[in-house]
Amino acid sequence: MRAEENQIKEVKNGENKPRRIAAFFDLDGTLIAGPSLERRFFQELRCRRVIGGKNYLWWMAQALRLVPQGISKILQANKMYLRGVAAAGRARDLGEGMKPAFFAAAIERLAWHAQRGDAIVIVSGTLEPLARRAARELGTILIRRGIKAEVHVCAMRLEENHGRWTGQIIGEAMFGGAKARAARRLAAQMGFDLKQSYAYGDSAQDWWMLDAVGNPWAVNPSPGLSRVAREKNWPILRWNKRKEFTKRAQRRAEAVTGPGSLG
DSSP, rough: OOHHHHHHHHHHHHSSSSOOOOEEEOOTTTTSSSSOOHHHHHHHHHHHHOHHHHHHHHHHHHHHHHGGGGGHHHHOOOOGGGTBBBOTTTTTTOOOGGGGOOBBBHHHHHHHHHTTEEEEEEEEEEEEEEEEEEOOOHHHHHHHOOOOOOOEEEEEEEEEEEEEEEEEEEEEEHHHHHHHHHHHHHHHHHHBOOTTTTEEOGGGHHHHHHHHHSEEEEOOOHHHHHHHHHHHOOOOEETTTTTTOOOOHHHHOOOOOOOOOOO
């Protein structure tokens, strides 16, 4: 009888355990200014002559198949330009031109969440190796501030065959409603309370993710997201594109006391 009572107490204690708050961030346009990481990645691969002529033909053929689903689907889900490109270490070995330049205000907001103990998650339609590189850079910046925080990543994964990308996406293309589904899936897996959680995005493709949490923030919103934000009475942040995060800015930065609308 006592064993059964103890089991009941354990279940009740587990149910009463507070769920963790998460902060979901889009990457391109939200944490960093344009051009996007993937566009810079493509340009650098092209300069290195890594992308062959056939890749453009494969991309065009896939684009034609995706036309009925709209331009967004073509841009987000068509990665055939990477077919045959060696995957191992490719994003890691790129030059300084690929190093993310974060908004200074974005770093302040991340630091505020990390100091609170919130989980930080990048949810992005960019390629997973690029998103992970950005996450590592963010982790390093926070550590320099004396803040230890893991930056989780949910981004576009590509299929590999013998160490080379096939151009095919694994799972869903991470844009639109897929971002909201990813946030809900992570909440179930990691015990996040979405009603208390935060989300940040800049485009109309992010509104599903913002709508999935209790604290949505539109960052430098596109006209489409700005319209949704006004309709839903979501707060808007204006992060100055000229104020990118640098080591000098880091040295000047003071301790963060709250999530102000910086920039």
